[in-house]
Amino acid sequence: MALDDFRDELASTAAALAAPGTGLLAADESTGTIGKRFEAIGLDNSEANRRAYRTLLATTPGLAEHISGVILFEETLFQDSSPLPADGNNGNAAAGSTPIIQLFQQQGIVPGIKVDQGVEPLAGGLSGESWCTGLKGLAERAARYYDRGARFAKWRAVLQIRADGCPSELAVRENAWGLARYARTCQEHGLVPIVEPEILMDGDHDIATTASVQEWVLRTVYEALAVNGVFLEGSLLKPSMTTAGADCSSRPSADEVGEFTVRTLGRTVPAAVPAILFLSGGLSEEDASLCLNAINQAAAQGFAPWHLGFSFGRALQHSCLKHWGGKDGPAGQQALMARARANGAASRGAYAAGSEPSDDSSLFVANYTY
Numbered sequence: 267m268a269l270d271d272f273r274d275e276l277a278s279t280a281a282a283l284a285a286p287g288t289g290l291l292a293a294d295e296s297t298g299t300i301g302k303r304f305e306a307i308g309l310d311n312s313e314a315n316r317r318a319y320r321t322l323l324a325t326t327p328g329l330a331e332h333i334s335g336v337i338l339f340e341e342t343l344f345q346d347s348s349p350l351p352a353d354g355n356n357g358n359a360a361a362g363s364t365p366i367i368q369l370f371q372q373q374g375i376v377p378g379i380k381v382d383q384g385v386e387p388l389a390g391g392l393s394g395e396s397w398c399t400g401l402k403g404l405a406e407r408a409a410r411y412y413d414r415g416a417r418f419a420k421w422r423a424v425l426q427i428r429a430d431g432c433p434s435e436l437a438v439r440e441n442a443w444g445l446a447r448y449a450r451t452c453q454e455h456g457l458v459p460i461v462e463p464e465i466l467m468d469g470d471h472d473i474a475t476t477a478s479v480q481e482w483v484l485r486t487v488y489e490a491l492a493v494n495g496v497f498l499e500g501s502l503l504k505p506s507m508t509t510a511g512a513d514c515s516s517r518p519s520a521d522e523v524g525e526f527t528v529r530t531l532g533r534t535v536p537a538a539v540p541a542i543l544f545l546s547g548g549l550s551e552e553d554a555s556l557c558l559n560a561i562n563q564a565a566a567q568g569f570a571p572w573h574l575g576f577s578f579g580r581a582l583q584h585s586c587l588k589h590w591g592g593k594d595g596p597a598g599q600q601a602l603m604a605r606a607r608a609n610g611a612a613s614r615g616a617y618a619a620g621s622e623p624s625d626d627s628s629l630f631v632a633n634y635t636y
């Protein structure tokens with residue numbers, strides 16, 4: 267099949283993912299990363315526990331009201347759910363033999379799949395710089411994921427800001443090109459690509475420095491997408507919010523994050539892109555919601571043709587994991603719904619600080635890997 271065969275479908279999938287008041291649940295932690303989350307709550311990283319946790323996410327009643335799509339790890343895409351308690355979460359007592367993907371689909375949540383295969387050191391780059399792997403065999407994998415029901419994909423490229431000249435031009439160009447090759451390949455197989463050039467929060471740089479680096483990165487990404495003929499109406503952007511480094515002595519307010527982020531995006535992201543869905547990047551649950559809210563409020567004052575939503579991992583799941591703790595009962599799902607509601611409201615610029623419960627721990631992890 268060629269990209270032209272999928273144009274209409276790609277545009278309608280992207281539009282569904284960009285529904286007002288919604289965002290994505292990034293639940294595509296690799297087996298290693300979910301293991302770290304489980305360790306923090308005293309659970310083994312067993313297949314049974316991963317299955318039980320992702321079943322809990324998929325059966326959260328009402329989740330589709332605020333969550334338009336979910337990003338899965340390959341194991342989950344092909345995994346059956348765990349048996350549910352006799353009283354039947356979500357009224358679906360027969361979920362034991364149901365593929366997890368089907369539980370999301372039954373709620374009206376579009377399933378997606380992480381397709382990158384992680385980052386590796388960038389030969390010729392500065393120390394710590396990386397490039398993102400996974401292009402080899404991607405066409406075949408994308409076709410298999412589509413057959414299984416996935417309709418969008420994610421590829422996370424990682425850049426960092428450092429006083430020694432990071433990111434290097436090599437890192438910016440290599441990661442932009444990798445994102446563009448991935449995006450084109452996915453579109454030829456019916457998957458909407460989420461283009462994710464993450465800029466880590468590590469460092470003590472100020473918000474203005476982040477803004478100028480991010481403008482350069484996004485300009486380079488959209489140039490590479492153009493050279494590769496990527497169909498922008500059938501693509502989504504997942505950037506970091508424009509904020510200061512985690513160790514910067516002057517912390518920007520949520521309003522400053524909102525203004526800088528909208529300015530950065532307005533200067534670089536084509537209006538044809540239907541939605542910009544931010545990663546949470548180590549912000550606490552409440553801070554991520556407040557910044558997203560401020561971004562939408564700043565957008566309402568100026569030029570912003572895209573839906574500005576979320577594609578959070580840590581900032582949607584942190585309380586949920588803690589309240590779940592591997593036990594039966596609704597506490598985990600209630601915590602997930604609280605943050606889903608908060609971020610749904612923030613996507614409309616209508617979130618009132620503290621109006622939903624959260625855990626205010628910092629979720630920042632130095633040199634974060636997914």
Ligand code: 13P
Pocket residue numbers: 292422462545546547548577578579580581636
């Ligand atoms: P965080 O929201 O935890 O940064 O992760 C989102 C994600 O999917 C990173 O690729």
